[in-house]
């Protein structure tokens with residue numbers, strides 16, 4: 161199996177822990193920070209450094225970038241989408257480069273996040289929606305993710321994760337039991353193109369998708385179509401062949417590339433290699449969707 165860094169490595173690193181704290185306030189009690197990205201979630205938990213490290217390791221505290229309420233994306237119905245911080249991939253087209261480092265997220269107590277989930281129960285019920293955990297990569301924080309999903313399921317909430325699958329080997333059976341739908345991003349069918357696009361290996365994603373299908377778990381596939389990068393006919397054929405072999409794929413979403421993340425890359429001082437890449441033409445998008453449809457898949 162391809163070697164993968166333990167996903168908890170970033171969680172317990174001293175830098176990550178330091179990044180969670182404000183300077184000690186006048187009353188000498190360290191507090192977890194809040195920011196606009198986590199606005200509306202009252203993380204009032206007080207703890208000392210030792211307790212904080214233990215809480216992160218146990219998954220009682222996670223690192224979150226932001227949240228938003230969305231409809232018709234990220235799963236069925238109206239969703240509370242939570243973006244966790246940290247991702248092991250470096251996709252050339254990433255439109256959330258500010259979510260890539262776990263230490264840049266805000267600390268959040270799982271109980272506080274579940275309070276917000278609970279607040280939206282009537283909306284979830286009315287729209288058949290639920291909770292989606294995205295990122296970054298949600299499986300970077302498997303202990304926190306597991307607690308969050310468990311808490312949501314105890315409230316009867318429909319749960320979804322949006323993942324690249326690269327860290328799928330770190331998802332326990334118990335964690336998967338608490339997921340109703342997986343949005344799986346397969347970024348290429350050709351291993352070389354996958355590496356060029358993400359900096360990582362394709363195989364863990366293929367293995368995870370097979371595991372999900374073997375467990376009978378519903379999957380929505382997402383494929384980002386980038387002219388000159390992921391649009392090669394043979395590359396799409398390889399993805400489509402694999403997806404067609406997964407018995408539980410309910411839909412495929414072909415997502416046309418856009419460079420709206422470019423400004424964020426530049427603000428972060430990162431080089432955006434796709435600056436001159438155009439959006440795919442309607443004909444190209446239709447060709448690629450057709451490659452999936454030819455295999456009997458439902459494509460959007």
Ligand code: SF4
Nearest residue numbers: 247249250251254296
């Ligand atoms: S997997 Fe998602 S969050 Fe991670 S680098 Fe790729 S696009 Fe960005």
